[in-house]
Amino acid sequence: PQLAIHFFEPFSQLVEQAKANLEAFSDQIVFNRFGLAKQAGDYQFFFNPEKTMQSSQTSSFLNSKGQLQTVHCENLNHYLDNHAIDQIDVLKLDIEGMEYEVLSDLSPENRKKIKNLIAEIHILSDLDLQKWNVLKSQLSIYFSKVDIYPSPYTDKILLVYAQS
Numbered sequence: 001p002q003l004a005i006h007f008f009e010p011f012s013q014l015v016e017q018a019k020a021n022l023e024a025f026s027d028q029i030v031f032n033r034f035g036l037a038k039q040a041g042d043y044q045f046f047f048n049p050e051k052t053m054q055s056s057q058t059s060s061f062l063n064s065k066g067q068l069q070t071v072h073c074e075n076l077n078h079y080l081d082n083h084a085i086d087q088i089d090v091l092k093l094d095i096e097g098m099e100y101e102v103l104s105d106l107s108p109e110n111r112k113k114i115k116n117l118i119a120e121i122h123i124l125s126d127l128d129l130q131k132w133n134v135l136k137s138q139l140s141i142y143f144s145k146v147d148i149y150p151s152p153y154t155d156k157i158l159l160v161y162a163q164s
Contacts, residue, residue: 006029006085007029007031007032008034009033009034010035010045010071010072011047011069011071015033030083032074034071034073034074035095035098036073036093036102038101038104041072042070042071043070043073045068046069047069073098076105076106085113088114089116090116091114091117096120097128099119099120100128100132103119103135104135112164118159118161119162120157120158120159120160121157122157123156123158124156142162143162143163145163146160146162147161147162148160
């Protein structure tokens with residue numbers, strides 16, 4: 001089957017690591033050296049070299065040892081439109097708190113392209129809880145099935161699986 005993976009990572013060293021790990025599939029992967037955000041631009045992110053999966057825009061309970069770095073982010077709507085992507089079989093997001101703005105900003109046309117969504121949802125504050133309640137309502141409108149599970153690691157993260 002035809003497969004195209006669009007990989008987004010704002011930290012250059014992690015892009016290089018992913019390229020090395022995924023070399024056997026490199027002809028099917030578009031490696032993008034930027035993250036996703038509502039507004040394209042440069043952002044300050046915390047990079048944790050000891051636990052790179054905990055790198056994020058916020059210095060949270062997970063990322064107390066992060067080193068501040070400037071990274072570039074792009075808008076997902078613009079990316080999908082510019083690359084003429086008509087269907088997304090699986091959209092997997094683990095973007096450490098940016099999921100609210102990226103998912104809420106998706107145009108109705110681009111939301112309809114997503115067949116399956118897998119996302120980590122971070123609830124680190126009362127404001128995040130409010131954002132989650134809004135996003136949860138949006139997901140129930142755009143997807144026929146939405147399953148929500150607690151993270152096995154912390155009560156501050158939820159795992160969402162949605163199907164159209």
